[in-house]
Amino acid sequence: xxxxxxDILLVDFDPGSPGEVAKVRxxxxxTNDVANAYSLEALDLRIREHLGLE
Numbered sequence: 001x002x003x004x005x006x007d008i009l010l011v012d013f014d015p016g017s018p019g020e021v022a023k024v025r026x027x028x029x030x031t032n033d034v035a036n037a038y039s040l041e042a043l044d045l046r047i048r049e050h051l052g053l054e
Contacts (some may be wrong), residue, residue: 002036002037003029003042004029004033004036005029005030005031005032005033005036005038006028006029007028007029007036007045008026008027008028008029008047009027009028009029010024010025010026010027011024011025011026011027011044011046012024013046014037018052021038025047026046026047027044027045027046027047028044028045028047029043029044030043030045031043031044032042
């Protein structure tokens, strides 16, 4: 399976940061396609419903 920038993945964020629930959450892949093809690591951003901008 080739990962591409912009893919939505389900990522297990356990162990989580203090104060966060550690569980499987959706994330968007932001590393470029060349890095994704040759590296064992990838940068992803957790997707949240609530941004807390109230």
